[in-house]
Amino acid sequence: MRRARLHFAGIEIEFVDRDRALKQIEELAERGTWRVYIVYGPEGCGKTALLRQAKEVLEKDFDYYVVYVNPIAEKVDETLRFTPTIKDVVREVLNLFPSPYSAIVDVAISIASRVLKRFSRPRLAVLMDDVFQAVGVDKAEIYVKTLLNLIEYPPASYEKIVVLVSSSEGLTRRKVGRHRWAELLTLWNMPRKGFYQLYEFLPREKPLFEDVWRWTGGNPKALEELYRNGWSVERVVNKVILGRDLTYTFTKRWREHLEKAVEDPDYLWYGLDEVEELVRELVERNLIVYHLPPRNYDYWIDQPPPEKDPELGIGRYVAWQTPLHREAVRRALGNDSVFG
Numbered sequence: 266m267r268r269a270r271l272h273f274a275g276i277e278i279e280f281v282d283r284d285r286a287l288k289q290i291e292e293l294a295e296r297g298t299w300r301v302y303i304v305y306g307p308e309g310c311g312k313t314a315l316l317r318q319a320k321e322v323l324e325k326d327f328d329y330y331v332v333y334v335n336p337i338a339e340k341v342d343e344t345l346r347f348t349p350t351i352k353d354v355v356r357e358v359l360n361l362f363p364s365p366y367s368a369i370v371d372v373a374i375s376i377a378s379r380v381l382k383r384f385s386r387p388r389l390a391v392l393m394d395d396v397f398q399a400v401g402v403d404k405a406e407i408y409v410k411t412l413l414n415l416i417e418y419p420p421a422s423y424e425k426i427v428v429l430v431s432s433s434e435g436l437t438r439r440k441v442g443r444h445r446w447a448e449l450l451t452l453w454n455m456p457r458k459g460f461y462q463l464y465e466f467l468p469r470e471k472p473l474f475e476d477v478w479r480w481t482g483g484n485p486k487a488l489e490e491l492y493r494n495g496w497s498v499e500r501v502v503n504k505v506i507l508g509r510d511l512t513y514t515f516t517k518r519w520r521e522h523l524e525k526a527v528e529d530p531d532y533l534w535y536g537l538d539e540v541e542e543l544v545r546e547l548v549e550r551n552l553i554v555y556h557l558p559p560r561n562y563d564y565w566i567d568q569p570p571p572e573k574d575p576e577l578g579i580g581r582y583v584a585w586q587t588p589l590h591r592e593a594v595r596r597a598l599g600n601d602s603v604f605g
C-alpha cells in the first residue's frame with residue numbers, strides 16, 4: 266500500500282503502522298460514506314497524519330478526486346490540497362473569495378460541489394482536518410449538516426463520496442455526535458509497535474523506550490515535544506501547565522476531585538454532580554477524553570486502547586489524553602511525580 270510522506274520531528278518519514286485504520290479506509294473507499302465520518306481523538310494522536318494517508322490512498326489507489334482542507338495548518342500551502350486534475354475548478358472558486366484562507370471551509374465545500382457538476386459520476390472525497398477549531402463550536406453542526414447535504418442532495422450524481430472530518434475538540438463532540446448524520450469514530454494514541462517505529466526514527470542519545478512509552482502513552486506529538494525539548498519531561502510538563510492554564514486558583518478550587526482523578530480518571534465518571542463543571546473544564550482544556558466508547562471495534566478507527574491502564578491514565582470511561590497531561594495536573598497540585 267502507498268504511504269503518505271509526513272514530517273515528524275523535522276524528519277521526512279512515511280506513514281507508519283495503523284494497519285486496522287488503513288483497512289477501514291479501504292473499506293470506506295470501496296463503498297463510500299453515506300454519512301459524515303468524524304474522527305475524534307486526543308490532541309496529537311495522529312489525526313492529521315491519518316487524513317493525509319487517506320488522501321494518498323483515495324487519490325492514487327481508488328481514483329478519487331480529493332479535497333483536503335486544514336484551516337489551522339502551520340504552513341499556508343498545507344491548508345488546501347487537491348488532486349492536480351481539478352486545479353482549474355480550484356482556481357475558479359478561489360477567485361470568488363476575497364480572502365480564501367478565512368473561508369477555507371466554504372471554499373472546500375464549493376470546490377466539492379463543482380467537482381460533482383464538472384465530472385461525470387466522479388468519486389469524490391472531502392477531508393476536513395480540524396475544522397471545528399477554525400469554524401468554532403457554534404458552527405460545527407451547520408458545517409457537518411452542509412457536508413451531509415452534499416452526500417444526500419448532491420448538485421449532480423456521483424459514483425462514490427467519502428467525507429471525513431477530524432477533531433480534537435471535546436466540546437463539539439456531543440453537539441455533532443447526537444445527530445443521525447454523523448458517524449463518530451475515535452482514534453487513540455498509537456499502539457506500542459507503531460510507536461516504537463516512530464521512536465526508532467529519532468537520532469540516538471534518547472531515553473529507554475519503556476520510559477518514553479510511560480510518559481507519552483504512545484502519543485506521537487508528545488514524543489515530538491519531548492525530543493524537541495532535549496527529552497526534558499520537566500520542560501514539557503511545565504509547558505502543559507502554562508498552556509492549559511493550570512493556575513493556583515484552578516487547582517485550589519478543584520483539589521479534592523483532581524487528586525482523585527489523577528489516581529483514577531473514572532472518578533470523574535462516577536463522581537457526583539459537583540464534578541460536572543470540572544469535567545467541562547478538563548475537556549475544554551484538552552486534558553482528558555470523556556466518555557470513551559466501549560472497546561468494541563465498531564466505535565474506533567484503528568486499535569482501541571485497553572479497557573483500563575492505570576499506569577497510562579486510561580479508565581473505562583475517562584482517560585487522560587496522555588500521561589504527561591496527568592503529570593501536569595499532578596505537578597500543578599504540588600504533588601510528587603510518578604515519573605521519578
Ligand SMILES: Nc1ncnc2c1ncn2[C@@H]1O[C@H](COP(=O)(O)OP(=O)(O)OP(=O)(O)O)[C@@H](O)[C@H]1O
Pocket residue numbers: 271272273274278279280281282283307308309310311312313314315395433463485486489
Ligand atoms: N502513523 C503515523 N506515521 C508517521 N508519523 C505519524 C503518524 N501519526 C502521527 N505522526 C506524526 O506525529 C505528529 C503528530 O501527529 P498529527 O499532527 O497527525 O496529530 P493530530 O492528531 O493531527 O494532532 P492535533 O490534535 O494537534 O491536530 C506529526 O508529526 C505526524 O506527522
Ligand SMILES: [Mg+2]
Pocket residue numbers: 312313314394395
Ligand atoms: Mg491535526
